[in-house]
Amino acid sequence: MQTHPPQPQQPLLVTMGDPAGIGPEIVLRALMREDAPAALVLGCPQSLRRASALLGESAWPMAVLESPADLAACPPRCIPVWAPPGLPEGLESLPWGQVDERAGRAAAVCIEAAVWLLQQGTGRAIVTAPIHKEALSAAGVPFPGHTEMLQELAALPGGEPPPVRMMLANEELKVVLVTIHMALRRALEVLDFEGVLSTIRIAHQAAAAWGQAAPRIAVAGLNPHAGEGGLFGDEELRYIAPAVQAARDEGIDARGPFAPDTVFMRARHAPPRHPGEFDLVVAMTHDHGLIPVKYLGVEEGVNVTLGLPFVRTSPDHGTAFDIAGRGVADDASLRAALRMALALSASAG
Numbered sequence: 001m002q003t004h005p006p007q008p009q010q011p012l013l014v015t016m017g018d019p020a021g022i023g024p025e026i027v028l029r030a031l032m033r034e035d036a037p038a039a040l041v042l043g044c045p046q047s048l049r050r051a052s053a054l055l056g057e058s059a060w061p062m063a064v065l066e067s068p069a070d071l072a073a074c075p076p077r078c079i080p081v082w083a084p085p086g087l088p089e090g091l092e093s094l095p096w097g098q099v100d101e102r103a104g105r106a107a108a109v110c111i112e113a114a115v116w117l118l119q120q121g122t123g124r125a126i127v128t129a130p131i132h133k134e135a136l137s138a139a140g141v142p143f144p145g146h147t148e149m150l151q152e153l154a155a156l157p158g159g160e161p162p163p164v165r166m167m168l169a170n171e172e173l174k175v176v177l178v179t180i181h182m183a184l185r186r187a188l189e190v191l192d193f194e195g196v197l198s199t200i201r202i203a204h205q206a207a208a209a210w211g212q213a214a215p216r217i218a219v220a221g222l223n224p225h226a227g228e229g230g231l232f233g234d235e236e237l238r239y240i241a242p243a244v245q246a247a248r249d250e251g252i253d254a255r256g257p258f259a260p261d262t263v264f265m266r267a268r269h270a271p272p273r274h275p276g277e278f279d280l281v282v283a284m285t286h287d288h289g290l291i292p293v294k295y296l297g298v299e300e301g302v303n304v305t306l307g308l309p310f311v312r313t314s315p316d317h318g319t320a321f322d323i324a325g326r327g328v329a330d331d332a333s334l335r336a337a338l339r340m341a342l343a344l345s346a347s348a349g
Contacts, residue, residue, distance in 0.1 A: 016043025017129025169319025
């Protein structure tokens with residue numbers, strides 16, 4: 001896809017996520033703060049008004065736009081909302097906290113519209129509220145999550161989708177994953193030299209894009225003690241270590257493979273008492289990499305898709321169906337995602 005360089009005056013494009021989850025609520029909470037960045041919400045106005053009622057008298061009014069071009073006329077202390085064409089009817093009457101194909105379709109429509117706006121030169125980055133994978137599947141959307149969907153939408157007409165990777169980050173730790181949304185057994189089957197080397201390259205290139213020209217990249221092993229010389233598995237010997245060496249031959253400061261039970265502690269950056277040894281960690285599987293980041297605090301975690309021709313961030317949690325509709329959802333992770341999208345798009349520009 002062809003995107004325009006982000007401009008400082010352009011808004012962040014914020015998708016509402018699954019309307020039966022906490023997405024609409026946390027979007028409104030985050031954007032009604034005085035220090036919130038300029039943003040345009042893509043979503044169903046009626047669903048957002050339902051979520052606004054959870055916030056009570058503190059809620060800011062919404063300005064429903066006929067077109068994204070009307071954003072400049074939005075009054076102060078109003079949250080601008082645009083309903084993309086194709087949203088299903090009756091979203092505001094969906095039961096809170098339940099899987100519904102209409103909710104999955106609505107989430108997909110908003111994501112597609114956000115990418116389309118970037119293609120048109122409107123918007124500086126995408127920030128996505130949580131979606132529900134079962135609802136997405138029920139709607140017939142052939143992607144297991146945001147990452148795979150955005151990858152496909154970013155492809156040039158007739159071209160191959162760009163290689164992308166998921167990074168989960170907070171102020172203390174950044175982890176990039178080789179494999180993501182698949183069964184663990186399947187992840188072990190698809191791990192190979194090219195996948196590890198490509199992940200190291202994407203992590204390095206992304207860090208350069210946000211202004212860190214020579215990031216120190218630690219590569220975690222797959223097996224206990226990073227295989228202990230082949231005693232506990234030979235994946236490190238067969239392709240992880242060779243991929244690290246190949247990256248080093250390209251001038252990338254990659255090191256490892258390190259024992260996965262200690263490398264995250266070594267990379268954790270919490271000065272002044274604990275400056276991190278590394279800037280990024282590459283982990284082989286989804287839970288290997290995400291558990292340590294989430295343990296440090298889901299409320300500050302941000303999901304970033306690396307390898308796209310635009311910046312995309314998301315909060316480090318799901319739709320929280322168990323608390324949806326109760327008015328108690330915490331918007332801290334979404335606020336962190338907004339801040340990171342702002343910073344990364346400024347660097348990319």
